[in-house]
Amino acid sequence: MTIEKNKITEALFPSLQGVMPSVIVTCSKAGIPNASGVSQVYYVDEDHVAISNQFLNKTIKNIAENPLMSVIITCPVNFVMHKLLLSFVESQTSGKTFGTMKLQLDVLASMQGMQDVFCLRSADIYEVLSIEKVN
Amino acid sequence: MLNTYHKTFLSSPGISIWLGSANAHNVPDTVRATGLTLEENDIICCYVSQNDASQLLQNISENKRISLVASEISNFVTYQYKATVIATYTSNREEEIIQEKFMDNFCTTLTNIFPLPKEKIYNMYLRLPSVSIKFKVEKIFEQSPKKDTGGEVFA
Numbered sequence: 001m002t003i004e005k006n007k008i009t010e011a012l013f014p015s016l017q018g019v020m021p022s023v024i025v026t027c028s029k030a031g032i033p034n035a036s037g038v039s040q041v042y043y044v045d046e047d048h049v050a051i052s053n054q055f056l057n058k059t060i061k062n063i064a065e066n067p068l069m070s071v072i073i074t075c076p077v078n079f080v081m082h083k084l085l086l087s088f089v090e091s092q093t094s095g096k097t098f099g100t101m102k103l104q105l106d107v108l109a110s111m112q113g114m115q116d117v118f119c120l121r122s123a124d125i126y127e128v129l130s131i132e133k134v135n
Numbered sequence: 136m137l138n139t140y141h142k143t144f145l146s147s148p149g150i151s152i153w154l155g156s157a158n159a160h161n162v163p164d165t166v167r168a169t170g171l172t173l174e175e176n177d178i179i180c181c182y183v184s185q186n187d188a189s190q191l192l193q194n195i196s197e198n199k200r201i202s203l204v205a206s207e208i209s210n211f212v213t214y215q216y217k218a219t220v221i222a223t224y225t226s227n228r229e230e231e232i233i234q235e236k237f238m239d240n241f242c243t244t245l246t247n248i249f250p251l252p253k254e255k256i257y258n259m260y261l262r263l264p265s266v267s268i269k270f271k272v273e274k275i276f277e278q279s280p281k282k283d284t285g286g287e288v289f290a
Binding site: 021023024025026027028029031032033034035036037039054055057058066068069070071072076078079080081083085114118134135 | 153154155156157159161162163164165166167184186187198200201202203204206211213215217251255256259260262276278280284285
């Protein structure tokens with residue numbers, strides 16, 4: 001399997017299961033980067049992913065000013081990392097993607113004993129602008 | 136700013152560390168770091184594989200603001216350190232040894248939690264040579280997963 005420049009293929013699916021936490025970086029209009037961990041980057045379709053918004057206050061503020069986000073996802077099988085450059089599309093608080101993400105997050109929270117902490121505020125949909133293999 | 140608590144936290148063996156930067160057009164970038172050294176006066180020196188650092192170095196040449204996020208993988212305690220870059224240079228052998236020890240400790244902690252192959256992870260994550268990114272911390276934010284997280288920490 002190969003990875004097209006801007007398309008998510010099956011090769012990346014293991015990295016999008018929420019096994020390895022991801023780190024996202026946004027940037028304010030003033031040029032100040034903000035980094036944060038996220039539980040899961042979720043596959044929507046070959047052009048889009050969803051980020052689980054649980055605690056992302058500053059990230060949401062930055063995205064309102066500047067829609068770009070950088071995220072690294074890691075494959076739990078071979079530890080290969082990929083860097084994705086994303087552009088914000090919309091926030092969803094209902095529907096298929098939100099429901100599936102909430103279910104998966106509930107499972108992750110249960111495994112980590114954090115059921116009272118992990119609350120999905122929204123499934124934030126991003127367009128994939130580029131994909132780069134890191135290591 | 137970097138009090139005893141944060142120095143201890145940043146020296147713990149199981150922390151995962153990442154750097155965030157942005158270029159002059161505010162396009163963000165993420166890289167995994169492979170170790171750090173604490174210096175006096177709130178200065179941290181962080182190490183990144185040269186293979187991963189080209190965009191980071193380009194961004195720093197355009198915008199000196201940087202963000203370090205450090206997360207303890209055993210309990211998810213997480214802090215973000217916002218800083219301004221002071222210097223970048225090719226890591227010396229002494230700094231490579233620091234990274235080898237840091238990543239060995241990290242991989243040991245990781246594989247004690249998850250049944251993963253330590254040597255494989257170590258070799259995938261630590262790829263020398265590296266660059267050293269030295270920066271002065273100006274603000275700290277708590278980012279541990281809990282309600283109302285994200286607030287600035289005042290030492």
